[in-house]
Amino acid sequence: MHKIKVRINGKDFEHEVEPRLLLVHYIREKARLTGTHVGCDTGNCGACTVLFNGDPVKSCMMIALQANGAQITTIEGLAGNGLHPVQEAFSERFAVQCGYCTPGMILSACSLLQSNPQPNEAEIREAIEGNLCMCTGYQQIVDAIAHAAQKAKGLERRKP
Amino acid sequence: MMKLEEILVTRNSVGKPVQRKEDVKFVMGKGAYVDDLDIDCHHAVILRSPFPHARILKIDTSKAEALDGVLAVVTGPEVAQQTKPVPPRAITKPARQYVMAAEKVRYVGEPVVAVAARDRYIAEDALELIHVEYEPLPPVVEIDDALRDDAPLIFEEAGSNVLLHDRLEHGNLEDAYKEADLIIKEQFRMHRYSSTPLEPWAIIAGHEKADDSFVVWANDQQPGRSTVNVCNALGISHYRLRFIVPDSGGGFGIKLALWPYIVFLCLLARKVDKPVKWIQTRTEHLLAGTHAPDAHVEVELAVKKDGKILALSMKDIENDGSFVHTSGIYGLIKFATLVGCYDIRATRAELMSVVTNKGPTVQNRGVGKPTMIFVIERMVDIVAKKLGLDPSEIRFRNFVRPEQMPYTTPSGEIYESGNYPECLRKALDLIHYEDWKKQKEERKKQGRYTGIGISAGIEPGTSNLGYYYTSRGVPEYMGNAEGAIVGMDYDGNVNVLLGSVDTGQGHVTTTAQVVADMLGISPDRVSMNTQLDSLISPFLGHSGAYSNKFNDVDLGAVIMATKKLRDKMFRIASHMLGLPEGELRLKDGKISAVKDEAKAVPFSEIASLAYKKILLLPEGVEPGLKEIAYYKNPVAKLPSKTDFNVQLTHSNSVHAAVVEVDAESGAVQFLKYVIVHDCGNQINPGIVEGMVIGSTVHGIGAALYEEFVYNEDGQLLSTTFMDYLKPLSIGLPRFELAHMESPCPYTLLGTKAVGEGGAIGSLAAVANAVEDALSPFGVRVRSLPITPEKVVRAIRETREI
Structure with a gap:
């Protein structure tokens, strides 16, 4: 057993963990943040995407020990006072059906918009290429991310 | 049936x-x-067969049981002793199978032992310590292997690997064939x-x-039937099983076959002091989490020179793998769309359900109709080409016309409404069909192989469950129905179960919209418990999310329960206001006098009488404000071989695709899709x-x-999302x-199925477009998927995909 200390959504967690414990299981079962999902076990589906020191990673592809000292944002850490604009946009554009891919998809989208605030459709599609959605066929998700970018632009413009 | 304007008092939602x-x-x-529920659990994992076909000689779990943290095991032979066999729905030959392999394993991935441990990592370790001795038997993998005279039998008691073999003829085939100018077979x-x-x-x-009872939480799509199956298999009374379905991350039919696992997990739970949790891995899902069967389909069309199709004959052989519960249904359900969108007066279908050592099959999105529409829509293109007709023209010449609606197919399926020609006209307009036909020729000169494909599909909804038994005789389930409870709380807000x-x-959302417009309030005031609980929710053997039944019987039940609630509210309001019900109306969360809006009672005051001031209720009105209703589809027929309807509503669509195929790499790229x-x-x-x-x-x-690819030894090769390729955002x-709205005359709101149609119509649109693009090479498309490798090989050698 090894001791790790992780900051998740601004809160410190400390646990003794087995070396083989996957990060996604740590997040779900030790930190009890169940918005991070498991869909494929092989790093293909992106349902377990979290922001790891700001970058999107697939948490089923890491062991918990690797997160010692890291800062992680999960879907539960995104909303402040009210929903994050990307969360709002997903709802406004019917980008959610069963909701299982949604947390990973939203975090991938947030990461894209951080580095590229006004992406075109091809850039959006490329950014979520590692996130599978079985329900929507992606079109409304792509539109939601474009809508979130537009909303952010609107907010910028309104600033004095 | 109630009229739309009687049901909806406002049209705001x-x-x-x-x-x-x-x-x-x-x-x-x-x-x-x-997996998110905060329930203190042990964890279960499953040891699965590495062989496609083998006799189980010995199972030794002693080392696993000795491992620290392991709490219990249950083995296949033990499960078989304590449970009843899996009930078949459609097959006619005897085939005895249990929810866990007992004497024989019949596919790679079949459960043999389940282990419960303190955590999932320990449980996985324990699997390594279980020793199972097998005597491998020759595997039967493909349809042709199963049909050989000397084929090993998967179920010896059946005496054959064909568990259902039936022929159904409808209409005057003899005349149709006599009148036909040519017969086209593929x-x-x-x-x-x-x-x-x-x-x-x-x-x-x-x-x-x-009290030796069970509580189960599962992401099951059809809890109605599953509770019956689980209780029957365990031999327990229904009150001893409480079945709860929380949020579910997609279904598409693939979550209809959880119940065998529930049965043996219940037996495992009986041995331990906490609930046991089993979360399927993706590899387990792809191996044993059920597939749509592979099939061989021979089709013959009897056609006039002008393109008019007179008769359709089909031989449908389905490789249903090795789950006898659902074997045979893929053949029978094709009768929902046997003639596609076309007016064909005679049909013949020979159906065979073949058992093999491939994984189990259940009702994947569209269930057999994707295959049926793929086959018909490919055939129509093939006939058009033979007769020198445009693919759109042959469809126009054969469509069921709007004035023929409701149209009954030769076998008894009722297409209730729709304008198929107009739907195709719209699609051709939207895709700029004539323009692409010209562009295609231009692009060909530049070595760019472009093709246009159209496909007209039917999307049936609401299964008439009796059809399963068409070949067996006496149905155990028939028709379709659902139940709902609609209640108003003290504040005048509504809750639905x-x-x-x-x-x-x-x-x-959809339910809230309907209830809101029935009561003249905002959908914000309507909530619904999505967690199904078999001891609380209204419940039938039909209950569940499958065959696109929601828009029909589910909403039907909601509407009938809301109507009962509304009628009671009017009786109470009439008494409170001293006015006859006919002079009252619903408005803004109140019931008010039509002539004088000042005379009004808000919902909360009506609720107050129903729940608290019950002595003020009118004579004969019960306290409480919560109503239950069950609603059944009104047109379902009893199954008979001469006249039966498989499904009870019929949406339709046209898919039109333009693709470009790279002749070097074999890649298919979409240029347009309508x-x-x-x-x-x-x-x-x-x-x-x-x-x-x-x-x-x-x-x-x-x-x-x-594609689930099996090698000749019966091993599945595509067991992760690295080999089983899903569509990506790119x-x-x-x-x-574009939409058309031909209301269904048999559903309360005129709604029909939505959800499966795309999975039905798109296969042929893509295949027709690819064949069109590759026409300079003479490549014919007779199978799917159209992978780059197959395209390149077809161009260079085989001329056939």
């Missing part, structure tokens, strides 16, 4: 893209799927694929020691659009990427949609 009420929890990561192959919900199967089974479950379809869709009246166009596109992408996945077209 129905028909509008109301934002989904379920979304907030999902975007916040607060969905509560089975063979098609359909491959195995699955719609693979992103959340795999998940079950928690708890055992109450005090439904016997069905939601796997992503937005039932909460869908014109008719699902009758829409309740929420935002939700409908998402279902149509999502469903279409399932079809595109099946047409271009996805590589898909931007879908252009």
